[in-house]
Amino acid sequence: MTRDRIKKILEKDITQHAIVGLIILNSVLIGLETSPSYMKSYGYYIDQIDHVILIIFVLEILLKLYAYRLEFFKDSWNIFDSLIVLISITPSLGASFSVLRALRILRTLRLLKNIPKLKIIIESLLHSIPSIGWIGVLLIIVFYIFAVIGNNLFGTAYPEYFGSLMGSLFTLFQIMTLESWASGIARPIITSSPFTAIYFVVFILIATYTTLNVFIAIVVNTMNELHQKSLVKEEENIKKFVHIEQEFVLDRMDNMHKEIKEMKEMLIVQNKGRK
Numbered sequence: 056m057t058r059d060r061i062k063k064i065l066e067k068d069i070t071q072h073a074i075v076g077l078i079i080l081n082s083v084l085i086g087l088e089t090s091p092s093y094m095k096s097y098g099y100y101i102d103q104i105d106h107v108i109l110i111i112f113v114l115e116i117l118l119k120l121y122a123y124r125l126e127f128f129k130d131s132w133n134i135f136d137s138l139i140v141l142i143s144i145t146p147s148l149g150a151s152f153s154v155l156r157a158l159r160i161l162r163t164l165r166l167l168k169n170i171p172k173l174k175i176i177i178e179s180l181l182h183s184i185p186s187i188g189w190i191g192v193l194l195i196i197v198f199y200i201f202a203v204i205g206n207n208l209f210g211t212a213y214p215e216y217f218g219s220l221m222g223s224l225f226t227l228f229q230i231m232t233l234e235s236w237a238s239g240i241a242r243p244i245i246t247s248s249p250f251t252a253i254y255f256v257v258f259i260l261i262a263t264y265t266t267l268n269v270f271i272a273i274v275v276n277t278m279n280e281l282h283q284k285s286l287v288k289e290e291e292n293i294k295k296f297v298h299i300e301q302e303f304v305l306d307r308m309d310n311m312h313k314e315i316k317e318m319k320e321m322l323i324v325q326n327k328g329r330k
Contacts (some may be wrong), residue, residue, distance in 0.1 A: 061122040065115070074115065075169045081108045082163040112140045112165075132168045139165055179278040186273045194266060198227055201258050208251065209244055216240055230255065231262045 075094045087093045156220050167173050203224035209217040216226045230236040260288050
């Protein structure tokens, strides 16, 4: 079978859907292995199906390597797929370590590539990392400022929460997650000094809601940019296709014109011969 034929088979929707189905089935089977009752009744069949699915995954990677050659490594998602399959092979080679066996669940991550919507989200998050990094810098500055203020305001009265810089930072992190911040931290302090409510409200507005909204805005904006790039790329591909087809049609028309001209010349010669 030729490489082009293998490429077409691998890129068909039915092939991609089959791989997604196998990934989901494999994930469900690995989950069933955590149940002693299921393993007691169906353990043999679950293991056999798991081995068959793993063989199919390995064959898929090998066929891609054969079909695409060096182009295979130019796609980071192909490398990601290969690493996941390679890791999942380890326990199947006879390793009995529970940690290695648990790594088989990483095969589920292949869904990130095979489902387009998930792939777009992951690519958007990866492209957003530089901007998200600056949000992290902003959070560090906000945390540091409020930790120092909290230590000065509440360090003496509430040393368990604001007695040190590190303790203050941890307390602020708990407040940012909104985990028992009101009943456990804020209300006891506000009871002794009502004006301290401003400190907590301002911090939550900045650290939780504002930062979260900025984070979402960056990811959504990145998704839109990637979508626009894909549209531009698709438009360029369409233009190339139209240009190629146009050249083909013009070439055919030119050939037809030459053939008609030749036929006319032959008819003229025949008519002259008859006269």
